[in-house]
Amino acid sequence: MFCEKCGTKLPDTAEFCTNCGTRISDSKETPKEEVKKIVDNEIQLQVKPTYKFGYMALPSLLIYIFIIAITLLIFGSVDLIVGGVITFITIIIFGSIWGIQVAINNKQYKNYTYDFYKTKVIYKDSFLNVSEKEVKYKYIREITMRQTFIQRYFNLGNIVLFTNAETGFGNGIFIKNIENVQEIYKQIKEITNV
Numbered sequence: 001m002f003c004e005k006c007g008t009k010l011p012d013t014a015e016f017c018t019n020c021g022t023r024i025s026d027s028k029e030t031p032k033e034e035v036k037k038i039v040d041n042e043i044q045l046q047v048k049p050t051y052k053f054g055y056m057a058l059p060s061l062l063i064y065i066f067i068i069a070i071t072l073l074i075f076g077s078v079d080l081i082v083g084g085v086i087t088f089i090t091i092i093i094f095g096s097i098w099g100i101q102v103a104i105n106n107k108q109y110k111n112y113t114y115d116f117y118k119t120k121v122i123y124k125d126s127f128l129n130v131s132e133k134e135v136k137y138k139y140i141r142e143i144t145m146r147q148t149f150i151q152r153y154f155n156l157g158n159i160v161l162f163t164n165a166e167t168g169f170g171n172g173i174f175i176k177n178i179e180n181v182q183e184i185y186k187q188i189k190e191i192t193n194v
Contacts, residue, residue, distance in 0.1 A: 044191050045116040047159075050179040051109035055154040057102045064094040104128070114175050116191050121161065123173050135173055137192045139163045145185040157181025159188060 001010050003017035003024070016023055071090045075083035111127040123133045140161050147157035156179060162172040178184050 040117045040119050043115045043117060045187055047114040047116070047175055047178060047184055047188075049109050049112050049175065049177045050156060051106050051177070052154050052156065053102075055150065055156060055177070056105055057098075060101060061098055064098050067094060109177070114173065116188065121173060121192070133173060135161065135163055137194065140172070140192055140194050143185070143189060143192065143194050145181055147181060151177070155179055157185075159185055161188075161192075
């Protein structure tokens with residue numbers, strides 16, 4: 001490096017010229033620490049929840065069948081024709097509700113995506129609720145994997161990415177009903193280095 005004023009050769013770390021005392025301009029200084037910008041537009045792993053009919057729909061169907069059976073017992077003991085009509089109406093109402101619930105849940109699960117990049121995870125939902133949440137890995141403090149007894153039977157599980165947020169609500173990303181959850185959990189741990 002040379003002094004801009006007098007041309008004296010100077011060490012690269014010099015702040016002033018040793019000959020004339022001129023301050024060496026900041027633009028000519030060698031940066032002490034070069035900041036590397038990471039290009040983060042490539043998805044390393046995409047996780048999508050799995051909608052399994054047996055796990056998601058059958059429990060609510062059993063509840064509706066129980067309600068219909070109680071309706072039949074209560075109104076059928078009073079009058080067989082009235083009980084039959086009320087039970088039929090109950091079947092139509094609860095059957096419709098159950099069918100709509102199954103269709104909405106199935107469509108909702110197809111629209112959930114969890115995209116893991118080099119430095120962040122982005123959650124997207126674009127069906128009933130349009131939402132997106134981005135969490136940088138440096139803010140993730142813990143990753144857990146959970147499986148209930150029934151989820152183990154259906155080869156499903158949940159993964160939770162906890163952040164440093166103080167509040168209990170919204171402090172991370174909850175990935176529910178993932179197929180082969182142990183394998184996905186390991187992959188997420190490797191990508192995020194948490």
